[in-house]
Amino acid sequence: MHVLLTNDDGIMAPGLRALYAALVEAGHTVLAVAPLRQQSGVGHSLTVFEPLRTRGIEEPGFSGTGVHGTPTDCVKLGLGALAPRRPDLVMAGINLGPNVGPDIFYSGTVGAAAEGAHDAVPSMAISHADHSGRLDLAAHARHAVALAERIDWGRVAPRRVLNLNYPAGELAAARGLRVCPQSDAVWRNIYDRREDPRGEPYWWLTGDVPESSVRPGTDRALLAQGYVTLTPLRFEYTDDAALEALAAMDLAMRD
Secondary structure (H helix, E strand, O other), rough: OOOEEEEEOOOHHHHHHHHHHHHHHHHOOOEEEEEOOOOOOOOOOOOOOOOOOEEEEEOOEEEEEEEEOOOOHHHHHHHHHOOOOOOOOOEEEEEOOOOHHHHHHHHHHHHHHHHHHHOOOOOEEEEEEOOOOOOOOHHHHHHHHHHHHHOHHHHOOEEEEEEEEEOOHHHHHHHEEEEOOOOOOOHHHEEEEEEOOOOOOEEEEEEEEHHHHHHOOOOOHHHHHEEEEEEEEEOOOOOOHHHHHOOOOOOOOOO
């Protein structure tokens, strides 16, 4: 396969490097195009009011292009200008920290994969429920690549993202893989108010997801139980039920 590889943690991130190595090891051709700096939480944002500048990175065992831009920029630039041919797959990750439930709306990892899906390229977002960056992700990367090879992409509806999340810890400790729906449990926002040395206030976003709000059998619940989760995502936002309800209302324009 020809794979366009990106992430939101930056081109130096261990998760991206692990995926790159696993793809090459499996005999695939890899074009790595990733942000030059940390871009977590930027979602599907796009650079439109300034040019995109790049920097080639050549190291033993790695070749890629760093972009002064967002993960979505990287995929669009890769598909539209840098790839010598249309890739067979877009892979985004491995992200440090899970992307489950409503996290997908904020995730640059999922946003990058969604951009590939919008262009009708099979796409995967891959994340690991560990924010430390200290764990060797080579086994997780090999598993993700082998999984991508086993999936019959022709049976997956077009313009979908397969969202893969690994539980914290070693892959060998995972309880197995579960295909499951996305959780609808929402973060409880908590802002920690602090003051800078001049006495001016600033706020640091923290928070949590109340355990009581997490439905059993969803990605967040299963990930917490030690399962690898795989959730197909679509980005057609039209609400058919509300569409019918609104169409039945008397909403005609009047003078």
